[in-house]
Amino acid sequence: AQTVTQSQPEMSVQEAETVTLSCTYDTSESDYYLFWYKQPPSRQMILVIRQEAYKQQNATENRFSVNFQKAAKSFSLKISDSQLGDAAMYFCAYRSAGTGNQFYFGTGTSLTVIP
């Protein structure tokens, strides 16, 4: 089974500043997808951004962007101009493009935004 590692259980950032959350994964596959999900206190899981492994260009969604390093098996999330509403648990996830159905999640990073 693939493993996804988030080595930062907790992070904090000042409002309007930039923060980067780390994620590494272990796989022998060449084609796969990576995701960042946000879980606010409401508990609802919300997709933030995704990256296809075959794409060299890093994905961007408004203030959220990723740094995807395929050789290093690294997939970090950068949040720019942090807002109070960004405070949440963030999960990194992996899914194979081949067999396809199983998702593997990291243990999460709890992000606090300081006013």
Place this chain on the structure above:
Amino acid sequence: NAGVTQTPKFQVLKTGQSMTLQCAQDMNHNSMYWYRQDPGMGLRLIYYSASEGTTDKGEVPNGYNVSRLNKREFSLRLESAAPSQTSVYFCASRRTGAYEQYFGPGTRLTVT
């Protein structure tokens, strides 16, 4: 569209009791999933169903059974609840060919 719905939102069981967690989606998705979320463990896959009529074990299936009743509904059953099954349970669904999955609001289950 309601998306993915789960019932109940909260439940307290005594050890040995049984119960079924219900999940339904109205997005015509083929794949459905059950996860459990525990502090410090992230989300772990219990069972999934790639299509109506099929189910497969995930990472932590012991103590659970599932039923894919039809394309919309995927239920999770605890036959004899144990305190180790205290957790938050999430259902999710995914359209065939889509990259990501969509989650329900979760069920917080406590087994005493």
